[in-house]
Amino acid sequence: MNVPRSRWGATRALWRGLRWRWIETTRALRRGILRRPRERKKVAALTVTRDLNEAVHRILVVGLIVSALLMLIGVAIDLAQRQTLPTTVLPPAQAIRQAFHLNASGFLSLGVLVLILTPLLRVVGSLIVFVWERDGRYAVITGLVLIVMLISLWIGQA
Amino acid sequence: MFVLIFFIAIVVGILGSMLGIGGGVLLIPVFTLFLGIPIKTAIGATIISVIATSSAAGVVYVGRGLTHTRLGMVLEVATTLGALAGGITAVLISPRALQGIFGVVLLYVIYSMGRLPKEEAAVAPTGVMDTTFMDPLTGAEVTYGVRNMPLGFGASFLAGNVSGLLGIGGGIIKVPVMVLVMGIPLKAAIATSNFMIGVTAATSALIYYGRGYIDPQIAIPTALGILVGAQLGPRLGGRMRTMTLKRLFQGLLVVFAVQMLWKSLLGG
Numbered sequence: 001m002n003v004p005r006s007r008w009g010a011t012r013a014l015w016r017g018l019r020w021r022w023i024e025t026t027r028a029l030r031r032g033i034l035r036r037p038r039e040r041k042k043v044a045a046l047t048v049t050r051d052l053n054e055a056v057h058r059i060l061v062v063g064l065i066v067s068a069l070l071m072l073i074g075v076a077i078d079l080a081q082r083q084t085l086p087t088t089v090l091p092p093a094q095a096i097r098q099a100f101h102l103n104a105s106g107f108l109s110l111g112v113l114v115l116i117l118t119p120l121l122r123v124v125g126s127l128i129v130f131v132w133e134r135d136g137r138y139a140v141i142t143g144l145v146l147i148v149m150l151i152s153l154w155i156g157q158a
Numbered sequence: 159m160f161v162l163i164f165f166i167a168i169v170v171g172i173l174g175s176m177l178g179i180g181g182g183v184l185l186i187p188v189f190t191l192f193l194g195i196p197i198k199t200a201i202g203a204t205i206i207s208v209i210a211t212s213s214a215a216g217v218v219y220v221g222r223g224l225t226h227t228r229l230g231m232v233l234e235v236a237t238t239l240g241a242l243a244g245g246i247t248a249v250l251i252s253p254r255a256l257q258g259i260f261g262v263v264l265l266y267v268i269y270s271m272g273r274l275p276k277e278e279a280a281v282a283p284t285g286v287m288d289t290t291f292m293d294p295l296t297g298a299e300v301t302y303g304v305r306n307m308p309l310g311f312g313a314s315f316l317a318g319n320v321s322g323l324l325g326i327g328g329g330i331i332k333v334p335v336m337v338l339v340m341g342i343p344l345k346a347a348i349a350t351s352n353f354m355i356g357v358t359a360a361t362s363a364l365i366y367y368g369r370g371y372i373d374p375q376i377a378i379p380t381a382l383g384i385l386v387g388a389q390l391g392p393r394l395g396g397r398m399r400t401m402t403l404k405r406l407f408q409g410l411l412v413v414f415a416v417q418m419l420w421k422s423l424l425g426g
Contacts, residue, residue, distance in 0.1 A: 057216075060216045061217050064210070112367070112372060115210060116209060116363045118360070123234075138228060145231065148238040152245060153368070155242075156364045156365040156367055156368020158368075
């Protein structure tokens with residue numbers, strides 16, 4: 001019998017159960033970013049690296065395309081309206097509001113913002129992969145990079 | 159203005175991708191000296207285009223498996239710290255000082271351009287982060303490890319610092335150190351350096367964005383133009399002699415460096 005001995009044991013058992021459920025569901029998504037950790041243990045380290053690269057690859061592609069599209073929409077609206085635009089980018093909340101009103105400045109700012117946030121998302125993605133793989137050392141390293149980026153985000157706002 | 163910047167950026171993107179040099183080195187002098195754009199706004203614009211090129215090239219490199227992702231992650235700790243410090247410094251110091259520093263760094267770039275290592279030193283597994291990739295040219299599998307990590311870490315901090323301060327990628331510092339000191343094959347070093355550049359540039363770009371140094375009317379045509387140019391560059395590359403191009407480019411940069419230093423010292 002596998003009876004949990006303490007409260008933490010029970011939590012851990014529950015966590016494992018949830019994790020297994022999650023793994024089973026994602027298994028169907030063959031081309032998903034994350035693969036089953038057990039499967040992974042059997043294969044060479046090279047494949048792990050390839051999985052990681054694939055995840056990173058996807059974030060970069062999507063971020064770049066979205067940002068280029070936003071910029072092009074902004075430029076198109078700008079050319080159609082020919083208004084004088086602000087000479088600095090807008091703060092995120094204002095940019096989203098302006099974009100909803102179909103103003104060029106909103107799309108232009110959002111395009112720049114998505115471009116800047118793509119590498120940040122890439123770091124978050126890598127962090128998730130390392131935590132999932134239980135690779136503590138690299139999770140900490142990637143966490144450090146993320147912290148530095150968040151500090152600069154905060155300094156920019158302050 | 160928009161269209162003019164777009165075309166300048168295309169030309170710079172073509173030149174940059176043919177010579178393996180980022181656009182910032184050439185764009186910032188053109189923006190400040192000829193278009194009269196304030197240097198901090200020029201840096202804000204190029205840092206955005208640096209992110210764009212890094213993401214675009216990363217898509218190709220990572221897909222090919224050339225990037226040493228784990229090494230990149232470790233060195234990113236250093237480059238982002240450097241970029242953070244550089245970004246703060248750039249916001250605080252006077253434009254004249256910034257111009258002077260740019261001139262000096264430009265001289266280093268000119269010096270090191272002719273000296274980019276052609277062949278790597280002996281590449282071998284060292285037991286530190288060993289990895290294998292397939293050389294796209296020869297089809298051979300290359301296995302290598304990392305050497306002199308502390309020195310590489312220091313150089314990465316410096317590269318990140320220069321990148322955050324001046325809005326350039328910083329590959330010109332990282333790649334030679336990775337190849338000559340850390341024992342990374344040239345192709346892997348270029349790919350890994352490019353991988354780090356996106357995160358590094360984004361770190362300082364966050365500061366520039368928040369502080370209002372990014373002008374979308376300058377930054378966006380720059381980013382789009384560089385992206386277009388970087389696609390065209392490799393296609394045109396075969397028709398021109400790279401060596402002649404490199405000499406021309408170096409000559410141009412010397413003129414720019416002198417002008418930047420001159421303006422920094424005398425004001426104006």
